[in-house]
Amino acid sequence: MTCRVSYSSSSSDWDINDSTIPRISEFDQFSEWADGHCRLVYPQNSEEAKRHSSGWAMRNTNNHNVHILKKSCLGVLVCSQRCILPNGDRVHLRPAICDKARKKQQGKPCPNRQCSGRLEIQTCRGHCGYPVTHFWRHTEYAIFFQAKGIHDHPRPEAKSTSEARRSLGSGRRVRGLAVLLAREAALGNKLMSLREPKRHCKDINQVSRTLNPPPLIADLDKGYSCSCPPFECICTFQSVVPVAHQQYTPHSPSAYQPMNQQLDSYWTQEPLQAQSYPLDNMGNINNQYDFASVSGDLFQPEEIFQLDQPLRPEYPQQSTTDLSRSPSTLLDLGSGTIHREFKSEDYWNQSLCTLMNDDSNNSSCSRYNLVSSPDVLQPTIPHATLTPQTDIGYTQKYDKLQLENYLTDDYDNSYKNQNNLLNVISDTKMFFDNTVHNTYENFTDARHMYKTCNVDSKYQDKCVELAQFVDYTTLYDNKNLSTENVVTMNELDFRINHYIPTTTNVHYNTEFCNINTSSHHTNN
Template identity: 60%
Template sequence: MSEGQSEWDINDAVVPRVSSFDSFGEWCDGHVRRVYPPGCEEARRHASGWAMRNTNNHNVHILKKSCLGVLVCSARCRLPDGSRVHLRPAICDKARKKQQGKPCPNRLCNGGRLEVQPCRGHCGYPVTHFWRHTEHAIFFQAKGAHDHPRPEAKGASEVRRSIGAGRRVRGLALLLAREAAIADKMLTGKQEKQMSQKIVTTTHLQPPPLIPDNQRVLTCACGPFECTCRWRAEVPVEPYVANTWPAEPQGYATYPAPAPPAPTLQQQTYDTSLPADDIFHPEEIFQLDQPIRLDFPMEETTLESPPTFADLNNDNSRPEEAYWLDWQRAAGGSESSETPSPELFGNGYQHPENFCEQQSYPHQMYYPEEAQYYPAESCRESPVMDMQEQRFYRYGQDCAQNNMDMQAWQYSDCAFASHFDVQHTQGVNNFGGLL
């Protein structure tokens, strides 16, 4: 992404005004700087796939968040697909404390307990995210590279809460369908918001809408408890039409087409013909007080090919396994759904530079015996963009500047000296082939 090219820092007295923006990245990792349009709903919410909590940096202009890490099993058990348990820690301290010590929800786990794997990716401290709002853009900067797997998607825990709080059902397929429907609902609302925003912004001359970063789309109109459908690959969103921004003749014209969609997930359908009024205890899957003992050696056998959804519908399948696989993949409808947990992958991963001056800090390994990491570079869908105009802000002040002017600008006031480029590396979905 833009690191290396961009010259601004979130703490600069003034930040540039940019005319083109990055598409939102939910899983920004490494030292990343991005610029989002002010209409980007995710950016406005300071959303992140990582579990980020607010940190007081005593700067009202810059919102700072630090990573809470990931909730893992103390026994480091494996899921049926060979991956590990990596749940999303609650942001609320109280809720997070409640999470810890609970039995590992993996039915294949023997006695494991949930514990927080703290993030130490920034020189031994948690990775931090910074958000700064200006009139014309939302600046994002991340410091540090996460040294732990991605937690489950943000929506997953919400889905579980929703399911757990709702009527109890029996039947994994139905549960999955409901989960998907809830996630669908969430995504639908998100997209509807974006659509309405698109209209509004066109009318009110706001920046272009965010192109959804997730690659899936609601494919049915089922209600949350009637859904008979499942995720499928999204048809690429239509590129933003630049000429809908008449008031910004110099801006937004280069707003990019969305990144190519991730490799499509296999079409996944569920038989939801199960009785809807059966009884199911969510905790039977999510929280098992007495994990079921393995009936086979874990390390050897759990590395088998993940169960497919065909397996799921097969009477011989272990539904909870398929559920776990699906949970890892699809819950929440976010990027993590397309990018399985990093521990699924081999040993070839080279952990990125830590960007720490004090290199002596021993970088924490999540599963050191396997070097299970994944490219911690920037956000995945980060189209390269050109800058045509820059403006500089001093916490709200606006000092317009275009490229021509910049050639001669002495930067006596705005501490910004070189061509600003929000380009950043186009993330490669290294995981898609495994989906």
């Protein structure tokens, strides 16, 4: 089986393996978390591009082509018990690139000091069951980047953080680093790590975004046979998994943002109660508090608490490391509370206002309650009404007509715009995720959604596509659920679809797994 990439873009069409690549003078902004099948063009003086850096843990892969640097994703380091940090977050540390160092990481005790789990690698299988790959190619005029696959795992901690942790090994005990470590201790996500048997893929002619768990063909001890990532394949087993027992992993690239901050404890000043909270057999989270530990050979969880002073929130506070792209968390050693830094607040005010106001609508940030504290912003899926169902779940009610109206919009445009907005959406999600402590697995099930809505099967892809929006539903806090704060997804989606990024060199493509197709790209 070979995964084939078919490019949908017509302008500036190029492939990293082309013998000649067009000269492109319009450059993209560096994308630290490039995800999905995309191509980017960076200027030659881009330091990050020159370093071939990425937020993902990418290791060099020999493709026997000196002209193209290939890297493959190492996944993320998670707790073997998938223990749950305070608000449903999970451990997701950065795997070392160095094989030796990575081996040392594995098997280490979970940074959750109350968890008996061990750190293990959750491998990336986002490209037809294989790790997502990045390609870098330098030309006379630019640096070309191409990614293949969609990460099926949460983001690892920021590179800067793991570097900071490493530097602790030198014996330094720097408060700023402790802050970083505390922050990383809070990292995690709520996504299920699903292990489903492989099935073969069906050829499809357009993108199919499913919410089914990615097949794991790399499991050596399991006879998996299918590796269709959500964007690329439709696997036959989709229909045989009882909905009630499915634990969907959101496969929208936007669905794997770090849900890693512990805002609640800060904003509510709830005390921490260290504990380990594995999932129950329904995938629900026994959500309690704990976070105050980190991993690493050189810095044991207990050491955090040996610092002489509690770390109080000081806004804004910035460590010596670049945290601008990732929200930071401060650990108050006195109360055991995680405090979130809001360095990106200005960005949020700006970008969200831009997003929401980009059309002629009279919407404003205020309608989203986008003020100086992050306890706001509650968009919903199309005309969906959310009602608290359990402590961690909601029922969903949809207006079928409205939903189908949405779904009958032009597919291509919808998809294109959706991809163009991935960063915006994901950032938005990140923001939202900081405000709640509910799990959201139940809300990423687009298939369940369209089944619930009894939507025609021809709209299923689009329904699934909506998963990224459904994710927002989890951003509701039971306590804060109130209709006056609800912004319908129609509004948000309208704005999304009218938001045209200024950088246009991003080319997302459809991809599908192809049985009996041998259309290898050559690297030479």
